[in-house]
Amino acid sequence: MQFSEAILQRAGSPHFKNIALKPLLSIELKRLACWIDVSYDIQNASEVCIQNLQYNTDLKNDYLGVLDGYMSLCEGKPIEVLDRITPKELDYFLRDKANEVSFEFYSAEIYEILSLGEKIYQLINGEKIKPPFYAISLYGDYTGLSFSEQIEWFEEFCAEFIYPDTEVEMSIEDITETDFIFSGTIKLELDFVRYVENKFNTQFFTKMKFCQIFEE
Numbered sequence: 001m002q003f004s005e006a007i008l009q010r011a012g013s014p015h016f017k018n019i020a021l022k023p024l025l026s027i028e029l030k031r032l033a034c035w036i037d038v039s040y041d042i043q044n045a046s047e048v049c050i051q052n053l054q055y056n057t058d059l060k061n062d063y064l065g066v067l068d069g070y071m072s073l074c075e076g077k078p079i080e081v082l083d084r085i086t087p088k089e090l091d092y093f094l095r096d097k098a099n100e101v102s103f104e105f106y107s108a109e110i111y112e113i114l115s116l117g118e119k120i121y122q123l124i125n126g127e128k129i130k131p132p133f134y135a136i137s138l139y140g141d142y143t144g145l146s147f148s149e150q151i152e153w154f155e156e157f158c159a160e161f162i163y164p165d166t167e168v169e170m171s172i173e174d175i176t177e178t179d180f181i182f183s184g185t186i187k188l189e190l191d192f193v194r195y196v197e198n199k200f201n202t203q204f205f206t207k208m209k210f211c212q213i214f215e216e
Helices: 005-012 063-074 079-084 087-093 108-114 116-124 147-165 190-204
Strands: 025-029 034-044 048-057 170-175 179-184 209-213
Touching: 005 063, 025 116, 034 116, 048 063, 048 079, 048 116, 063 087, 063 108, 063 116, 079 116, 087 108, 108 116, 108 190, 147 170, 147 190, 190 209
Parallel strands: 179 209
Antiparallel strands: 025 034, 034 048, 170 179
16 A cells, blocks of 8 residues: 555654543554554534544554544544544545545555544443444455345445435445445435445445446
């Protein structure tokens, strides 16, 4: 994986890392094989925002720069948007030049970093942090499952994250190592497809591209 100079500089000298912090949250990042401790303050104004965000971690590789950039995006944000920061937003934030990507592709490690927002949001709201929806340590990589198992997990994913908020139905047509092809009763807006794609990749630590087949 090639990273931008902005990421490499942050990896060498993180802006938000503090080895002396008193953590409010400790999280294991299995893909990155590290732990991260997080602390923060809350500002109660017209919106409840996160401030003085700090972390400590035993992560040593260049993904530390991505993690630090993500923390920078979270700083000062209303807590309800912490779990909505997208890979594209993170990419643009860490670019050296507007027309040069900051990382080559959206890896499972990047999605794992993005999943921190949901955990911080849950803690601030006094919610019990749920175990991961899909545990790679128990079930293995999603792309390595049988097709029937992939369908079963996708149905559970939709029941948990998609169907409670919409009446849209999605049927799997094919799954490859990189593409998730589905059909539906109506043609879906691209923004919604990307929302499902990002949510799926965050939960399953994959980098699948979602494509809809629709015949009028």
